[in-house]
Amino acid sequence: MKKAKLWIGAAAFMSVIATDLFAADLNVNVRGRVKDYESKEPLIGATVRIVGSSIGAVTDIDGNFQLSGVEDGIYDIEIKYVGYKTVVKRQIKIENSQVTTLDFELHSDAQMLSDVTVVAKANRESESVTLMEQKKSVVAIQSVGARELSRKGVGDAQGAVTKISGISKQEGVKNVFVRGLGDRYNITTLNRFPIPSEDPEYKNIALDFFSTDIIQSVDVNKTFGGGMLSDVGGANINISSKELVGMGELNASVSGGVNTNVVSSDFMKMDGVNAFGFADSKQPGDDLGVYGFRNKLDPSRKSAPVNQSYTLSGGKEIMLGDNPFSFYLVANHNKNYSYYDEEVRNSITSGDLSQDMQGEISNVETSQIVMADLGYRHNNKHHIQYNFMMVHASRESVGDYLGMDADYQSSDTYEGFMRRQQANDNLLFVNQLRTQWELSPRWNLDAGVSYNKIKGLEPDRRINNLVKTDEGYVPMRGTGVQQRYFSELHEDDINLRAGLTYKLPDKYDQLSNISFGYMGRLVDDSFSATEYDLSVVRRLPFDISDLSFDEYYNQTNLDDGVFTQDKNVDEYGVNKNIHSAYVEATYQLTHGLVANVGVKYDNVNIDVNYNVNRGGTQGERSIDKNYVLPSLNLRYNFNDKHALRLAASKTYTLPQAKEISPFRYVSVSFKSQGNPDLKPSDNYNVDLKWDFYLSNSELLSVGGFYKYIKNPISRIEIASAGGFLSYENIADHATVAGAEIEFRKDLFSRQITDGVNKLSFGLNGSYTYTHAKVPLATDHTGSQLEGAAPWIVNADLSYRLQKKKCDLTTTLVFNYFSDRIYTIGTEGFQDIIENGIPTLDFVASAKIGNHFGLSLKARNLLNSARQLTRTGNDTNEEVILSKYRKGMELSLGVTYEF
Missing domain, CATH: 2.60.40.1120 (Carboxypeptidase-like, regulatory domain)
Incomplete structure (x- = not known):
């Protein structure tokens, strides 16, 4: 039916x-x-x-x-x-x-x-307009517009920024690395307002939250000015949400596809997550004599599931007298399935294995986005805009792991089985109100307020372990090995800003001005994690070929004393208040030379309270600091084609809330724990960049950068009975230096009858050197920073044929990053290395007539193996700690414009 x-x-x-x-x-x-x-x-x-x-x-x-x-x-x-x-x-x-x-x-x-003072945001979807903005800006900026995202088949903001020089994604880590600096050194904003993270493991919200359906453009600022946010050392990644283009539109699109690994898999789906990705997060309560879990332990089987996406968008401009009011609405639903076989290992310092397991992992990612943008312009002097966005994103996974693990000490062979089922169910609400006033011919006011509310759930994570004995596979005894886990993160985030700009007269291009203003951020976090241990009393054997944990864990067996229940709650809370005042001046000194000088004062106050680790660790931590942050940006135009930019600034990096709370998080192959003694980092940044604008759509850009970071923060591996990863100010200082190049060129562009025939090439690459002498590191000569790939290369080749009402674009996209440190090894452990890989995607889109559009995407064509490795001290041999292939993704989409 x-x-x-x-x-x-x-x-x-x-x-x-x-x-x-x-x-x-x-x-x-x-x-x-x-x-x-x-x-x-x-x-x-x-x-x-x-x-x-x-x-x-x-x-x-x-x-x-x-x-x-x-x-x-x-x-x-x-x-x-x-x-x-x-x-x-x-x-x-x-x-x-x-x-x-x-x-x-x-x-x-x-x-x-x-x-031009401000380029209209509605125009920023075009590649030529984003390039024009880069050319005009005094502060260096790199932008990717909606048309470029479409041409390269990019599906979200994360994919967008990884096409920019010096930026890469680390496997298993949600967010990107910019110039070798990871999540804590970057900041993500939406329409220039910061937005919170849905995950306590991270500072920034996952960029794949933001699908290209709601993105007008993505800007990456790797240099900093007085009017920008200061808790940043790598880049400020700003997402501009879509607005109405034209007088009105209505579009509908649908796409479907498959992952090649999924097609032939025995795909498993966990119980308790509905078709829209909402998880049942109700806990069983405090009566430990009642087995009150609503979700089953046994997953269901699903044959050859199909990826799917549906989008409806549209808007209209209405004249209220002589003044335009516009609205733009987007609604989107996505579901994607992936599956892979994974090798999971761990080793002691000598290189001998302490874990050697084979895993089968089934993943389902589901998301919905609703966005509304309302704008009103009065007499071309007053513009007020309201932006609402609701993002729901969930990820569910079922992983079965079979093999040897040193934790299976109750087995003579140290062999066993683990099933881990995990869902992350996140909901974000964004409300932004922005206004721009032309108070007089020389005075302008730019002000706004945003209120973000986030709810991040990890509801009913299920972990079950069996050990192999002479009787067969039996439930393992111990704390945390038979567990159901519920965590909740609630965050309220208020942001305020107001700035006045006074236009100064100059005898050149009238770019000169002075501005001053205030920015404030008020964050209130609360996190709780509830663990239910289902402690084994009687070890009844399981049939490993036909597992049913629900036959063991139920009310009858609880009443009969086959197992017992225990409950523990860990909690921490964070209040973060940042108040900033700034003044900056832009002045055109000569026809070619423009200077931007700024200074910013930040007052930072963070209070963390924690009661974690089963009540064993209680306390509080505060950070109260004042910063004076100068900045300088110079642009010299030799002529209309050539520009040279120099930037220097001081910024800072604050520890994440979770990193300064000693809360323990358990993953499949590692455990992490915070460090209350972390200190903020101070960042000193210098950039030099030369741009050669070959044409309105062509560019050659070469740049160099240097960063000196005091008290750098990094994740490290520490020697302990639990095998924990932790966070440290790993050195007195770290240095980061490198070079970047970007090249865009039309190989040919020919006019044909009623159309155009065009082949274009794009290339960007970077070399990044990072170094820190880490006293705790096994290698005392110095270490690269976590996540810093020395070499990154991105390239694309696009062909476009447009004739009359038919428009065909095909693009081949290539990416590569070299080997990089995943975790710095300490106390005898060597570094964990993420091996570099190439990736290749093919994207084709066609517009037929005024209404129809078709798209074909083939991603991850090389299907390279993702792997983490480490070298043993005694064996001097490389140990593969994790290895899997994600599979190729094929999709076909149809768009109709009404």
Whole structure:
């Protein structure tokens, strides 16, 4: 019945499409397309109007426009776009009985570009516009717009930033590394407001929360100014949410696909998580004589599940008198399945194995996003904007591991079986209110407030261990080996900002100004973790080929004394208040030289209270510091093509809340514990960059950077009976230095009849050197920093063929990072190394007519093995600690624009 309904719905959808394709739009008199003269790239948000009338339109994401209701006559038609010369086509004859087609190619205007203060956000989806912003900015910035994300088949913000030089993703770690600096050294913002993390393990929210359906552009600031956030050493990654482009639109898309590993797998799905990814998080209560768990221990089997995505988006501009009000809405649902076989090992300092297991892991990722953007502009002097976003993201996994582990001491062979089932169910609400006022010709006010609320759940994590004996596989005894675990993170995050800018007169491009303002962040965190130990009393044998833990763990066996229940609660709370005041000045000293000088004062107060480790560790920790943070950014334009930028700044990095609370977290192959004695890091940053703008869409950029970090923080492995990872100020200081290159070039771009034929190439790469002398490290000569890949390379080759109403784009995307440290080894342990791998993706998209779009994506074509390794001291041989292949992902999508 469900399949029948699906086919009926699909047939109805296709019927609507067919009707629309063959229906004539009798109201349209003029239609056409607006493109950049050099790159032939469509220009989004260009205004087209009939001179002397109120009839006008704004170009859409493909540069198309339509004019309706034009009476018969001869007219002049004007086209305007920020940073381009205005074009007027004169004496155009319009006849109501036929459609007039007009295409425009605009030339950039260097003088107009220098006069632009703010490039309209609605235009930032275009690659040429994001490049234009980079060119104009005094503070160096790298941007990726929505069109580039689409061309490269990027699915989320995480994928977007890893296409930028010097940025990579570490396997098993949620967030990215920028210039060798990981999560704690970066900061993530949405529309320039910081947003909290859904996971107590991390400072920043997972970037894969943000699908490209809601992204207008992603900016990466690796240099810093007075008006920017200061708890950062690597980069400020800012996500700009989508806004309405044009007068109105309505789009629907659906896609489906498979992971090649999943197709042939015996896929397992945990109980208690519904089709939308919401998990049943209700706990059984305090009566330990009642087995009150609502979810089953035994997972279900699912054959060949299919990845799927559905998106509906649209908006409209409405005139309220002479003032425009616009809204844009997005709703999206995604579900993805993955499966892999994993080798899991651990070793002692000599290199001898203490764990050697084979794992089979089934993963399901589900998400929903609802976003609303409302904007109102009054007399072109006052703009107020409200942005709402709800993100729900869940991940569930079932892992079966079989083999040897030193923890299985009750077995003569140290062999056993572990099943670990885990769900992470996270919900984020974002509310942002922003306003910009032109108070006078020289004074501007920019102010805003945001309120974020996050709920991060790890509901009913289930761990069961069996050991192999002469009787067969029996339940293992001990604390934590038969466990059900519930954790909750609740965070309220309030952000305030207000800034005044005064335009200073200068005799050049009128870029000079002075600004001053306030930024505040008030964060309240509460975290609790409840563990239920199901302690084994009678060890009844299990059939390993047909496991059923529910037959052992139930009310009857609890009543009969086969096992007992115990409960423990760990808790910690964090209050973080940061108040900042800043002043910065931008002044154009000569025709080519512009300077930006700033200073910022930050007052930081963090209070942490904890009662963890079964009541064995209680206490509190406070950090109360004042910072004075200077910054300098210089830009020198030799001419319109060449620019040189120099930046210097001081910033800081605060320890994460979890890192300064001695809470213990248990994973499959490691345990981590916080360190209350951590101190903040001070970061001193210097950058030098040369940009050569070959054209409006082509660029050659070369840069170098240096960072000196006092009291750097890193994760380390410590020798202990529990085998814990922890966090330390690993050295008195660390140095980070490197070079980056970016190259964009059209290999050819040819005009053909009614279209364009274009092949373009992009390349960026970086070399990063990091060094710290770590007193606790096994290698006393010095160590790289955690996650710092010396070499990173990203490349793409895109071909585009556009003719009349058909537009085909194909892209091959390549990425590579070299070997890097996953965890610094100490107390006799060698470093854990994540081995470098290449990846290759193929993406194709086609637009057919005015409404249809098709996409084909083939990701991870090389299917390289992900692995962690470590060398033993005695054997001097490499031990593979973790190894698996993610499988290739294939998907096909359809988009319809109404």
